[in-house]
Amino acid sequence: xxxxxxxxxxxxxxxxxxxxxxxxxxxxxxxxxxxxxxxxxxxxxxxxxxxxxxxxxxxxxxxxxxxxxxxxxxxxxxxxxxxxxxxxxxxxxxxxxxxxxxxxxxxxxxxxxxxxxxxxxxxxxxxxxxxxxxxxxxxxxxxxxxxxxxxxxxxxxxxxxxxxxxxxxxxxxxxxxxxxxxxxxxxxxxxxxxxxxxxxxxxxxxxxxxxxxxxxxxxxxxxxxxxxxxxxxxxxxxxxxxxxxxxxxxxxxxxxxxxxxxxxxxxxxxxxxxxxxxxxxxxxxxxxxxxxxxxxxxxxxxxxxxxxxxxxxxxxxxxxxxx
Amino acid sequence: xxxxxxxxxxxxxxxxxxxxxxxxxxxxxxxxxxxxxxxxxxxxxxxxxxxxxxxxxxxxxxxxxxxxxxxxxxxxxxxxxxxxxxxxxxxxxxxxxxxxxxxxxxxxxxxxxxxxxxxxxxxxxxxxxxxxxxxxxxxxxxxxxxxxxxxxxxxxxxxxxxxxxxxxxxxxxxxxxxxxxxxxxxxxxxxxxxxxxxxxxxxxxxxxxxxxxxxxxxxxxxxxxxxxxxxxxxxxxxxxxxxxxxxxxxxxxxxxxxxxxxxxxxxxxxxxxxxxxxxxxxxxxxxxxxxxxxxxxxxxxxxxxxxxxxxxxxxxxxxxxxx
Numbered sequence: 140x141x142x143x144x145x146x147x148x149x150x151x152x153x154x155x156x157x158x159x160x161x162x163x164x165x166x167x168x169x170x171x172x173x174x175x176x177x178x179x180x181x182x183x184x185x186x187x188x189x190x191x192x193x194x195x196x197x198x199x200x201x202x203x204x205x206x207x208x209x210x211x212x213x214x215x216x217x218x219x220x221x222x223x224x225x226x227x228x229x230x231x232x233x234x235x236x237x238x239x240x241x242x243x244x245x246x247x248x249x250x251x252x253x254x255x256x257x258x259x260x261x262x263x264x265x266x267x268x269x270x271x272x273x274x275x276x277x278x279x280x281x282x283x284x285x286x287x288x289x290x291x292x293x294x295x296x297x298x299x300x301x302x303x304x305x306x307x308x309x310x311x312x313x314x315x316x317x318x319x320x321x322x323x324x325x326x327x328x329x330x331x332x333x334x335x336x337x338x339x340x341x342x343x344x345x346x347x348x349x350x351x352x353x354x355x356x357x358x359x360x361x362x363x364x365x366x367x368x369x370x371x372x373x374x375x376x377x378x379x380x381x382x383x384x385x386x387x388x389x390x391x392x393x394x395x396x397x398x399x400x401x402x403x404x405x406x407x408x409x410x411x412x413x414x415x416x417x418x419x420x421x422x423x424x425x426x427x428x429x430x431x432x433x434x435x436x437x438x439x440x441x442x443x444x445x446x447x448x449x450x451x452x453x454x455x456x457x458x459x460x461x462x
Numbered sequence: 463x464x465x466x467x468x469x470x471x472x473x474x475x476x477x478x479x480x481x482x483x484x485x486x487x488x489x490x491x492x493x494x495x496x497x498x499x500x501x502x503x504x505x506x507x508x509x510x511x512x513x514x515x516x517x518x519x520x521x522x523x524x525x526x527x528x529x530x531x532x533x534x535x536x537x538x539x540x541x542x543x544x545x546x547x548x549x550x551x552x553x554x555x556x557x558x559x560x561x562x563x564x565x566x567x568x569x570x571x572x573x574x575x576x577x578x579x580x581x582x583x584x585x586x587x588x589x590x591x592x593x594x595x596x597x598x599x600x601x602x603x604x605x606x607x608x609x610x611x612x613x614x615x616x617x618x619x620x621x622x623x624x625x626x627x628x629x630x631x632x633x634x635x636x637x638x639x640x641x642x643x644x645x646x647x648x649x650x651x652x653x654x655x656x657x658x659x660x661x662x663x664x665x666x667x668x669x670x671x672x673x674x675x676x677x678x679x680x681x682x683x684x685x686x687x688x689x690x691x692x693x694x695x696x697x698x699x700x701x702x703x704x705x706x707x708x709x710x711x712x713x714x715x716x717x718x719x720x721x722x723x724x725x726x727x728x729x730x731x732x733x734x735x736x737x738x739x740x741x742x743x744x745x746x747x748x749x750x751x752x753x754x755x756x757x758x759x760x761x762x763x764x765x766x767x768x769x770x771x772x773x774x775x776x777x778x779x780x781x782x783x784x785x
Contacts (some may be wrong), residue, residue, distance in 0.1 A: 191559045193556065193559075194517055194519045195517065225549050230520060452517065454515065
């Protein structure tokens with residue numbers, strides 16, 4: 140029953156609310172620059188009231204990757220929870236309009252569709268404040284043979300472990316995916332997320348996950364290392380393929396210690412770093428599921444990451460590879 | 463009771479849904495390039511389903527102008543109708559976050575907040591498909607001494623004449639504004655709108671309106687002319703100040719035939735023409751209400767129009783005059 144889906148993403152379905160800020164705003168709301176903080180609805184209202192005019196775009200880390208893969212011409216599917224409200228409708232439209240096979244209908248009840256306040260600093264760094272809303276209701280009941288089917292890759296999002304029923308849902312996805320012959324991939328989301336769920340991530344990597352997407356800080360947190368070199372040394376003991384993005388230093392792929400090194404693409408001006416890692420992952424998986432060599436996957440990743448950081452928002456609206 | 467408001471805008475309150483398209487898409491949906499078409503909810507759903515991924519931003523012509531004036535540091539107020547739904551909340555936030563004094567609360571019942579599908583062609587031309595929703599409920603009951611107060615200028619939007627109770631509401635605004643000593647200004651919206659409401663606009667201009675904002679096509683339609691020169695000749699007979707934008711040919715202001723000519727600012731790349739006229743109007747009125755000479759008002763207008771067409775969306779998110 141392999142219906143040709145290259146990547147099924149399972150993640151928090153979020154609409155981004157993007158606004159430019161001065162760094163003093165981060166101090167005012169007590170948010171570490173570049174961090175992702177989970178906030179409740181009351182706090183979300185407070186912060187929104189302090190923010191300037193914003194624009195709205197569908198977002199979410201692995202959801203961005205799924206959209207990016209579809210943008211590249213890949214066959215993608217998605218499991219994530221929105222409510223049947225206006226922002227949920229926007230999220231669903233943006234996925235479906237790219238041809239993504241959306242596996243869950245919007246929920247009739249429960250919390251509103253998730254929002255993430257994306258606060259963009261003048262140098263393009265982004266700081267995230269996420270109100271998970273409907274994402275908190277994702278549960279094992281949503282992960283079935285019908286919704287998972289038999290994709291080539293199932294890409295899980297570390298952030299889902301933050302939801303109360305997220306770990307059980309992810310365990311079921313790994314189990315069903317394994318049965319269906321899917322390769323399990325995991326995006327580590329952010330270093331604070333890794334600190335919150337280090338043992339769960341290590342267990343998943345040791346038992347199910349074959350491809351791990353991370354940045355330097357995340358891999359350091361995962362391996363309890365004090366430096367990137369130490370982390371690289373430690374991951375060479377794992378079975379999985381580690382795909383590690385390093386911002387302006389490009390990326391490096393470690394396959395049990397065998398390295399593939401890729402430079403970053405030239406970027407004229409960093410506008411907004413939102414989605415750089417997600418775009419890299421999309422392009423990497425597009426190449427990988429088309430059986431391209433790792434170097435080519437990494438190079439495509441660099442190109443797409445460069446495209447997304449030269450615009451506002453975590454998804455490229457026009458074709459990724461235009462220009 | 464002049465509370466220092468420079469401009470009160472009264473208009474359709476709309477959230478824009480912006481997507482890049484190929485011109486063949488316009489042929490597919492039967493929309494003339496560069497036009498604004500009013501569509502009902504069913505048609506709005508149909509077109510949205512055909513559109514690619516989009517981003518959402520508060521919009522609306524005079525609403526953009528009001529936001530732009532506030533962005534420039536002006537004191538602005540706004541009357542327009544949204545529903546108490548997620549998009550209505552976004553519209554209200556974007557206004558209030560700029561310091562705009564919003565005079566109507568969101569409606570508890572009735573149609574959803576208006577959406578405009580902004581279809582952006584590769585050369586930056588935009589074609590609009592508007593579903594007026596809650597805007598259709600604006601009525602004379604919303605226009606009171608309390609909501610109008612005593613601004614220096616009241617800026618009316620031609621599009622409001624398309625709403626069933628719009629003409630009565632605008633008549634009341636002109637009456638109350640006149641009593642309060644406000645200058646009445648009118649933005650003609652688009653040439654098709656002028657054709658729909660030519661006599662009403664001429665009556666308003668002859669009786670109440672002191673400043674008219676228009677582009678070439680609109681002024682030709684208003685005066686039943688066959689050329690721009692003929693239209694310019696005809697408007698010299700009117701009492702009002704005509705402020706006419708001419709895209710890459712800059713702008714010209716006609717004060718009973720006495721002309722002030724302004725060149726357009728250099729633009730590297732036209733990204734999206736949405737809001738160019740609105741931004742010009744904002745800057746012009748900012749200058750005018752600060753008692754600047756017409757030439758200076760026009761020059762500021764050109765600068766702000768150039769800023770807005772080099773980005774996606776009808777409002778500049780950062781300061782208008784940065785860079």
